[in-house]
Amino acid sequence: MSWFVTGVAAVIGFAATYILVGVPLLPWTLLITLVIAVLANLASRLLPPLDPNWHPLPTGSSAPIATYASSLGARMADAEADRHRFASRIRPRLQALALGRIRRHPGLADAGLGDPAVRELLGVDLHRLLTDPAATMPDPARFATLLARLEEL
Structure with a gap:
């Protein structure tokens, strides 16, 4: 070579x-x-070789999902310990997800998170998590409950 x-x-x-x-x-x-x-x-x-050091992905049909879930779990753990990571990484994604779910409802197609009807639809805890700058990542059980509430919308 x-x-x-x-x-x-x-x-x-x-x-x-x-x-x-x-x-x-x-x-x-x-x-x-x-x-x-x-x-x-x-x-x-x-010079050292330029070949990347690849780790094999898990086998099976759910390998990409498992890899993504593992990465997401690590990000959630980081966000639980660091408020800035929650505010910069998790909250914007949750807000986008929530707005997508909210805008499916009649009359809320152009509504934002500050709208009183949206606040009522989300509930106090979920709305606070999405909008309050002082909000932190809840414990995993509470977060799962809030995500289930978001999924029901």
């Missing part, structure tokens, strides 16, 4: 110095090409 990289670098170096720079064909073009080829060969031998 390193000889291939060296050869490609030599050809590119030769073409660049002869065509773009206008250096006479011999001896300077060959000298510059040799330097580029040597540097490319050293780089390909000394």
